[in-house]
Amino acid sequence: xxxxxxDADVVIKFLEIDVFDKLAELHVLHAAxxxxxxxxxxxxxxKKIPINFRxxxxxxxxxxxxxxxxxxxxxxxxxxxxxxxxxIHAGEMESLAILVREEALTLCTxxxxxxxTLPFLGMTExxxxxxxxxxxxxxxxxSGHKLDVRLSESYFRSNLDEGGKDFIYSIxxxxx
Amino acid sequence: xxxxDLADRLKKARESVGLTLGEAATRLGFANYQTLxxxxxxxxxxxxxxxxxxxxxYFCNLNTLIMGNDQPPSAMHLLWRRAPTGEKRKEIEAYxxxxxxxxxxxxxxxxxxxxxxxxxxxxxxxxxxxxxxxDSLASKIGNMLNLGSRPxxxxxxxxxxxxxxxxxxxxxxxxxxxxxxxxxxxxAAIIVNNEEAPWRINFTLAHELFxxxxxxxxxxxxxENNEQFFSEIERKADRFASALLLPEAEIRxxxxxxxxxxxxPYSDIVDVAREFGVSTSALLYRxxxxxxxxxxxxxxxxxxxxxxxxxxxxxxDATNEAPVSxxxxxxxxxxxxKGLISHGKFAEILGIDRADIDELLESRxxxxxxxxxxxxxxx
Numbered sequence: 001x002x003x004x005x006x007d008a009d010v011v012i013k014f015l016e017i018d019v020f021d022k023l024a025e026l027h028v029l030h031a032a033x034x035x036x037x038x039x040x041x042x043x044x045x046x047k048k049i050p051i052n053f054r055x056x057x058x059x060x061x062x063x064x065x066x067x068x069x070x071x072x073x074x075x076x077x078x079x080x081x082x083x084x085x086x087x088i089h090a091g092e093m094e095s096l097a098i099l100v101r102e103e104a105l106t107l108c109t110x111x112x113x114x115x116x117t118l119p120f121l122g123m124t125e126x127x128x129x130x131x132x133x134x135x136x137x138x139x140x141x142x143s144g145h146k147l148d149v150r151l152s153e154s155y156f157r158s159n160l161d162e163g164g165k166d167f168i169y170s171i172x173x174x175x176x
Numbered sequence: 177x178x179x180x181d182l183a184d185r186l187k188k189a190r191e192s193v194g195l196t197l198g199e200a201a202t203r204l205g206f207a208n209y210q211t212l213x214x215x216x217x218x219x220x221x222x223x224x225x226x227x228x229x230x231x232x233x234y235f236c237n238l239n240t241l242i243m244g245n246d247q248p249p250s251a252m253h254l255l256w257r258r259a260p261t262g263e264k265r266k267e268i269e270a271y272x273x274x275x276x277x278x279x280x281x282x283x284x285x286x287x288x289x290x291x292x293x294x295x296x297x298x299x300x301x302x303x304x305x306x307x308x309x310x311d312s313l314a315s316k317i318g319n320m321l322n323l324g325s326r327p328x329x330x331x332x333x334x335x336x337x338x339x340x341x342x343x344x345x346x347x348x349x350x351x352x353x354x355x356x357x358x359x360x361x362x363x364a365a366i367i368v369n370n371e372e373a374p375w376r377i378n379f380t381l382a383h384e385l386f387x388x389x390x391x392x393x394x395x396x397x398x399x400e401n402n403e404q405f406f407s408e409i410e411r412k413a414d415r416f417a418s419a420l421l422l423p424e425a426e427i428r429x430x431x432x433x434x435x436x437x438x439x440x441p442y443s444d445i446v447d448v449a450r451e452f453g454v455s456t457s458a459l460l461y462r463x464x465x466x467x468x469x470x471x472x473x474x475x476x477x478x479x480x481x482x483x484x485x486x487x488x489x490x491x492x493d494a495t496n497e498a499p500v501s502x503x504x505x506x507x508x509x510x511x512x513x514k515g516l517i518s519h520g521k522f523a524e525i526l527g528i529d530r531a532d533i534d535e536l537l538e539s540r541x542x543x544x545x546x547x548x549x550x551x552x553x554x555x
Contacts, residue, residue: 008530009519033225038520041531048531068224070182070242077243085239086281087511089520090228093242097224112515149545159515 003027003133004102005063006095006109008038010130013110013151015042015051019139021062026137029063030105032098035091036065068097076100079120081170087113099123108133110150116163124164129156183218185241189234190216193270194263203233235267235274249361252276255387255399256355257410272346272355272367278525279342280362282507285516290340290363299390307465310412314419317389325426328378328453335366335381336503341388343381343501345370356384358391370498375491377499378453382417415465421454422462431468442483446490456487509542 003023005011011031014020023029039053057063076097077085088096092114099107100121107123109115110130118124130151134140141147149155190200190212197216201209204226214220222230231238252273260268283290297316304310318327321334335341341364348354348369353376355367366384368377387394387409399406430451434444449459457478464474477483508525511517512533523530537544 007518007520012531033223034228037225037228038530041529043531043534070222070224070227073224073227073242077239082239083285085243086237087285087517087521089518089524090224090231090238091520092518093238094224111518111520112512113518113521116515162515 001027001136002105003029004095004099004105004107005029005031005035006099006107006114007089007092007111008035009111010109011035011039011053012042013130013148015039016044017141017145018044019134019137022139023133023137024057024062029057030066030098030102031063032091032094033065033067034094036063038089038091066098066102068094068101072097072101076121080117081120081166084113084117084120084166088117092117096121096123099126110148110156112150112155112159112162115156115159116166118160119163119167120170124160127156127160129153131156181244182222182242183216185244186222186230186234187216189230189236189241192236192266193234194266195234200233204229235270237274237277250359252357252359252362254355254357254367257353257383259355259400260350268346268348272344272365275344275346276342276357276359276362276365279344279365279504282504282511282517282525283340283363285511286507286514288340288507296339296389299393301393304390304393304412307415310415311419311424313389314416315423317385318420318423323420325423326452327382327423328375328421331378331381331385331421331453333502335385336501339364339388341366341385342504343368345499345501347371354380354384356387356391358388364388364391368499372499373455373491374499375449375453375455375458378421379417379455379458382420383413385420386413386416418458418462418465422452422459424466427452427459427462427466428468431463442480442486443490445477445483446487449487450490456483505540506542509537509540509544513544513546 005014011020014023036053036058039051041048041050043049053063058065073093077093092111095107096114096117099105100123103126105126107127108130109127115127118127128136131147131153134147134151190197195203197209197212201212204212206212211220215222227238227241230236231241234241252269254269254272259265280290297320299313304313317323321338323330323334332343336343342362344365344367346367346369348367349371353369353372356365357367358364366381366388368380368384372380390409394409399409427448430448431440434440434448445459446456449456452459454462460469460474460477461471463469464471469477505526508517508522512519512522517525519530519533523533526536528536534544
């Protein structure tokens with residue numbers, strides 16, 4: 001799978017639960033430059049571990065870096081209502097812009113606000129929950145570890161539904 | 177092809193914080209100012225990954241930087257207790273405005289109205305001419321806000337929750353202890369030096385509350401340009417703060433309990449000040465304006481070494497934690513919980529690393545998940 005890591009939280013969480021390297025072996029991982037710059041630390045066993053993500057994963061070719069032009073970001077932002085534009089961060093903006101351009105990528109995120117922007121960009125079908133990604137990759141958590149609710153398929157679906165409602169509501173507002 | 181519009185916006189954003197090309201280039205991490213100069217001339221593309229850095233360095237909204245702004249926002253006029261001068265003022269005011277806008281964004285996402293005028297009483301210039309009138313206004317406000325007999329402990333919470341005044345704790349260092357503003361779109365805000373002791377913060381909040389209450393009454397431009405007028409208003413704001421935090425009846429009652437043969441030990445003075453959440457000097461001056469001692473005596477005592485030593489000893493257990501706006505944190509968490517802001521945005525507005533979000537929530541006993549909903553019976 002050509003997998004797009006939408007934001008720094010996905011990267012940080014996969015590092016935290018120790019599945020990132022395995023995912024990098026199984027899939028072709030992509031991330032935006034802004035997202036790469038945002039990954040500074042992750043936590044494991046209550047310790048904050050610094051990481052030079054660029055050196056460890058980009059320079060070694062384990063993750064492919066992509067960048068968006070400002071015009072691409074502007075086009076994406078125009079599709080979002082003003083308050084939704086304000087609700088996302090620089091990394092997510094660049095990520096979404098690249099996704100619009102690169103149609104073969106499957107994206108993974110568990111950020112509720114980011115998931116809710118997907119219906120506005122017509123990218124609902126290209127997204128996958130972290131739980132589903134782990135399942136299709138044949139990865140399971142070590143015994144005693146429970147999957148964070150935010151990574152679950154149900155959390156992903158419920159936010160996708162909310163985003164869908166927001167989108168329909170925004171069309172209604174615009175048509176008034 | 178580079179966008180000239182974006183280049184112009186970047187140049188204006190840099191100028192609005194008073195940075196030279198060289199200073200800005202250094203802060204942005206460019207090897208020399210030429211790169212930045214080329215960006216501002218539209219001769220070099222801006223990388224998307226650089227945009228967030230520009231927004232952070234220039235204290236401006238990332239969306240506005242990228243998309244431009246059809247309607248220029250209303251100017252923000254900050255009433256400083258002691259205003260910073262020169263280019264530093266531009267920078268610190270840009271930082272404050274950025275924080276103010278982020279706070280307002282959180283409220284807008286949660287559909288919270290900020291009409292300050294709807295929540296406060298109307299004050300006319302003739303209502304605050306005399307000390308008696310100011311004391312009466314303080315008493316009225318204290319009652320309206322249900323501040324009780326010890327107003328200081330609940331003042332910040334009430335100002336934030338009931339009046340929806342945004343309290344921004346900022347490292348002001350040499351720029352005095354505070355500023356306030358009332359903005360037509362962003363609402364009312366008080367900027368407090370986060371290095372102040374808790375009891376000084378209480379007084380500052382009460383002092384700035386006076387300015388907010390009287391914002392439409394007194395021209396802030398006039399206050400800035402007329403030193404004598406400004407001093408007089410500041411004196412009134414101090415009087416208001418003193419009367420609000422140290423209600424006459426409560427103070428008299430508390431002191432009466434401790435006075436023996438018309439004498440009040442220094443340690444009791446500090447204890448009472450501590451109990452009312454104010455500095456010892458604030459209590460001494462309040463005692464003077466209640467005619468419990470002459471002003472000269474209050475002045476002398478506020479500089480008395482022995483009293484200062486007792487004050488330090490009694491207050492040594494005072495919290496060293498940096499002050500925060502609980503309301504801002506709670507509203508931000510609510511936005512995160514409801515999926516109204518991303519984790520990246522949450523970390524940005526709270527000024528923390530993304531990897532620390534869970535820790536911050538845990539440390540405050542908060543959770544990101546909404547959990548099941550309880551059905552409430554119609555009454």
